[in-house]
Every structure is written in structure tokens, then in C-alpha cells.
Amino acid sequence: xxxxxxxxxxxxxxxxxxxxxxxxxxxxxxxxxxxxxxxxxxxxxxxxxxxxxxxxxxxxxxxxxxxxxxxxxxxxxxxxxxxxxxxxxxxxxxxxxxxxxxxxxxxxxxxxxxxxxxxxxxxxxxxxxxxxxxxxxxxxxxxxxxxxxxxxxxxxxxxxxxxxxxxxxxxxxxxxxxxxxxxxxxxxxxxxxxxxxxxxxxxxxxxxxxxxxxxxxxxxxxxxxxxxxxxxxxxxxxxxxxxxxxxxxxxxxxxxxxxxxxxxxxxxxxxxxxxxxxxxxxxxxxxxxxxxxxxxxxxxxxxxxxxxxxxxxxxxxxxxxxxxxxxxxxxxxxxxxxxxxxxxxxxxxxxxxxxxxxxxxxxxxxxxxxxxxxxxxxxxxxxxxxxxxxxxxxxxxxxxxxxxxxxxxxxxxxxxxxxxxxxxxxxxxxxxxxx
Ligand SMILES: Cc1ncc(COP(=O)(O)O)c(C=O)c1O
Numbered sequence: 001x002x003x004x005x006x007x008x009x010x011x012x013x014x015x016x017x018x019x020x021x022x023x024x025x026x027x028x029x030x031x032x033x034x035x036x037x038x039x040x041x042x043x044x045x046x047x048x049x050x051x052x053x054x055x056x057x058x059x060x061x062x063x064x065x066x067x068x069x070x071x072x073x074x075x076x077x078x079x080x081x082x083x084x085x086x087x088x089x090x091x092x093x094x095x096x097x098x099x100x101x102x103x104x105x106x107x108x109x110x111x112x113x114x115x116x117x118x119x120x121x122x123x124x125x126x127x128x129x130x131x132x133x134x135x136x137x138x139x140x141x142x143x144x145x146x147x148x149x150x151x152x153x154x155x156x157x158x159x160x161x162x163x164x165x166x167x168x169x170x171x172x173x174x175x176x177x178x179x180x181x182x183x184x185x186x187x188x189x190x191x192x193x194x195x196x197x198x199x200x201x202x203x204x205x206x207x208x209x210x211x212x213x214x215x216x217x218x219x220x221x222x223x224x225x226x227x228x229x230x231x232x233x234x235x236x237x238x239x240x241x242x243x244x245x246x247x248x249x250x251x252x253x254x255x256x257x258x259x260x261x262x263x264x265x266x267x268x269x270x271x272x273x274x275x276x277x278x279x280x281x282x283x284x285x286x287x288x289x290x291x292x293x294x295x296x297x298x299x300x301x302x303x304x305x306x307x308x309x310x311x312x313x314x315x316x317x318x319x320x321x322x323x324x325x326x327x328x329x330x331x332x333x334x335x336x337x338x339x340x341x342x343x344x345x346x347x348x349x350x351x352x353x354x355x356x357x358x359x360x361x362x363x364x365x366x367x368x369x370x371x372x373x374x375x376x377x378x379x380x381x382x383x384x385x386x387x388x389x390x391x392x393x394x395x396x397x398x399x400x401x402x403x404x405x406x407x408x409x410x411x412x413x414x415x416x417x418x419x420x421x422x423x424x425x426x427x428x429x430x431x432x433x434x435x
Pocket of ligand 1: 237263
């Protein structure tokens with residue numbers, strides 16, 4: 001299961017990367033490949049190997065790489081200037097499109113990354129409510145800020161609601177500002193909200209946590225408890241926004257938060273993210289509305305960048321076309337069903353979880369409904385599988401298949417063939433030899 005062969009040019013780049021980058025990488029994927037280009041649902045490495053791409057740049061390339069409409073929009077904008085700091089038409093139009101599409105969005109503030117959007121969403125909730133603590137869910141990913149790195153992926157989970165930091169370098173005091181609850185346990189989350197409501201500035205949740213769908217009633221229970229105490233409920237829709245539906249996970253699951261964060265798809269492959277939500281909460285960003293004392297300063301050099309905004313607008317235009325979501329869901333459904341069938345037939349302790357635009361194999365049997373359930377997964381088997389898929393020309397992240405509008409029948413065929421071969425290899429490797 002060696003990787004596809006790397007030529008001299010790629011090997012030299014990998015060597016240079018090891019010299020100048022910590023761990024030889026940008027920190028995202030392992031530094032064992034250098035991508036040269038992407039088109040549609042395929043990417044190529046520097047050695048010319050071709051891959052069906054389920055990484056999609058970690059999600060932004062939902063309509064595929066180099067979509068001609070996005071390219072045309074970007075190429076028209078670039079000779080007119082690439083950043084201004086001041087308002088620009090395209091950023092304003094993108095904000096208006098978000099307000100039209102996303103149920104909770106009455107006002108929008110742009111930033112450049114999902115990490116920033118989540119950090120500001122928590123801050124604006126705290127400022128609005130005048131309380132310091134944030135309730136988040138164990139295993140929930142909200143970027144890389146000090147607060148978000150509490151109980152994201154603890155190797156030794158603590159006792160709820162105690163936070164466990166996932167990184168050195170975070171002041172001890174931060175852990176006391178976070179309250180951690182188990183995802184999909186509505187009773188526990190509501191009881192923590194009731195118990196701590198007087199200290200809580202906001203509740204932040206991925207409405208679909210990594211690969212885990214919310215159990216029926218879970219999001220509504222959070223909604224009700226937050227409403228009862230006047231606590232802003234934040235949906236992190238950096239992944240799900242415009243992916244699960246045009247209105248995001250809040251439209252898909254039918255529960256409207258007070259604030260949400262968006263990223264990935266809305267920037268069309270460029271750095272752009274946003275905080276969106278209720279007008280009275282977003283007024284914290286408006287000195288004229290809330291006055292000097294309550295005003296929340298928020299500035300970013302590239303916020304609302306016009307190149308990113310035109311790429312985002314062009315992407316959303318493609319997604320509004322009839323049949324776009326139906327096609328992504330049909331592709332994802334076919335892949336999920338095909339992979340599930342092969343795993344079941346082989347009797348491997350593995351299952352497919354997620355929704356058609358975003359799913360993966362979890363290497364554990366039985367119900368998996370929260371982070372601790374995911375920890376039961378066989379990490380070694382996951383690594384072997386992913387390596388086998390890479391060697392068969394499938395590009396994916398460690399724990400996600402992102403499906404795009406560009407994936408076609410040939411991509412599905414190739415992928416199911418590669419998964420079938422990986423299943424067979426796994427069965428052969430784990431078969432107990434006859435005595
Ligand atoms: C749910 C969620 N929130 C926030 C982020 C952070 O976004 P970014 O990588 O743009 O900082 C991510 C990134 O994958 C994410 O998946």
C-alpha cells in the first residue's frame with residue numbers, strides 16, 4: 001500500500017518542506033504529498049498522479065475546483081483591485097445573499113477564517129449577554145482559538161462539565177471559562193444550561209458535530225433552553241453552511257439559532273468567513289447603536305475581500321440552480337450505500353456515518369453518537385484504510401469524505417472500486433490464519 005510514486009521534483013519539494021516547515025507541512029495534512037493543481041473533482045500531485053478529490057480543500061470546493069463561473073468572476077475582479085479595506089460592492093452583495101438564504105442571518109460581519117468567526121461569535125455573545133462563560137460540546141470543532149481548543153479532542157476526557165485543554169500555551173484561566181457538555185445528550189446539556197445560566201454568555205454547537213448527526217430533538221432542546229434563559233445559541237456552520245442545504249444546517253434540521261458562523265463555501269476557495277445573526281446581537285458591532293461602552297471592536301485587513309466575495313457569489317449562484325443539491329445528495333447517497341454494503345458484506349467492524357454531502361467510515365460497531373463513541377474507533381484500521389485509498393488515487397482527509405457537485409459517475413465507480421479493494425485487503429490482513 002505504498003503511495004503512488006513520487007518523481008524527483010516532488011521529492012525535492014518534500015525535502016525542502018521538511019527543511020523550512022515544522023513537520024514539513026502547513027499543519028493540515030501530513031507533508032507527504034505536494035498538490036500541483038485541481039480541476040473539477042480531481043487533483044494532481046507534482047509527480048502527475050491523479051486523484052479523485054474528497055478533500056475539496058477541506059470543504060470550500062463544493063462545486064469543484066476551477067469552476068468556470070468562479071474563474072470568470074475572479075479573473076474579472078483581479079485587474080480591478082484585490083483588496084481595499086473599505087466596503088466593496090461584492091462583499092455587500094454577498095452579505096445580502098447570506099441574509100436572504102440563512103434563517104438566523106439579519107446582519108453579517110465578514111472575517112477571513114472560521115477560527116476568527118467562531119472567536120468573534122463567542123465574544124459577541126458574551127458582550128451581548130454580559131456573562132463570561134461559553135458552553136461547548138466535547139469533540140466540537142470551532143477553530144483554533146484558546147476557547148475553542150477546550151475539549152476538542154481530549155485523549156483522556158474529563159468529567160463533565162470540566163474543560164480539558166487540547167494544546168499547551170493556553171492560560172489556565174481559560175478552562176474555567178468553558179463549560180463542556182456531551183453532544184447528543186439533551187438532558188445533560190439542558191441541565192448544565194439550567195444550572196449555570198447566570199454565568200453563561202453563549203452556547204456554541206456544530207449542529208452536525210464532525211460526522212455526527214444530531215439526535216432528533218437535541219438541537220431543539222438547546223434552542224428551548226437558550227430561549228428560556230435569554231442565552232444566545234450559536235450554530236457553527238463553517239462546514240454545514242450552504243452544504244446541507246442552501247440555508248445551511250439550520251434549514252436542514254429546522255432549528256434556528258441566534259447567531260451562526262460561516263466559512264469555506266461562502267469564500268469560493270478564497271479566505272472569507274462570517275458571523276451572522278440577530279440584529280440586536282450583531283448591533284454590538286455598531287458603535288452608533290450600542291454606544292462607546294458596549295461597542296465591540298472588530299477589524300480585519302482582508303475582511304470582505306472582493307476577490308473572495310466574487311468567488312463566493314459565483315459559487316452561490318451555481319448552488320441556486322435547480323438540481324444542484326439533489327445531484328450532490330444523489331452522489332453522496334450512492335457512495336454511502338456502496339461503501340456500507342461492502343463493509344457489511346465483509347463483516348468488518350466499521351460503518352458509514354454522516355449525511356450524503358459529508359460522511360466517512362467509522363471503524364467501530366454499535367451506536368456512535370458522541371465524541372466518546374468516536375474514541376472507540378480503531379485508529380490503526382482507519383490509517384490503513386486511508387493509506388490504501390490514497391494509493392488507489394483517492395484524496396481525502398483523515399476522517400471525512402466531502403462530496404462535490406463536480407463528482408460524476410466515473411468518480412463514484414473509481415471510488416467504490418478503491419474501497420472494495422481496501423476492504424478485501426483489510427479482510428486478508430486481519431483474517432486469522434487456519435490452524
Ligand atoms: C466546524 C468548523 N468550525 C470552524 C472551523 C475553522 O475554520 P478555519 O479553518 O477557516 O479557521 C472549521 C474548519 O475546518 C470547522 O470545521
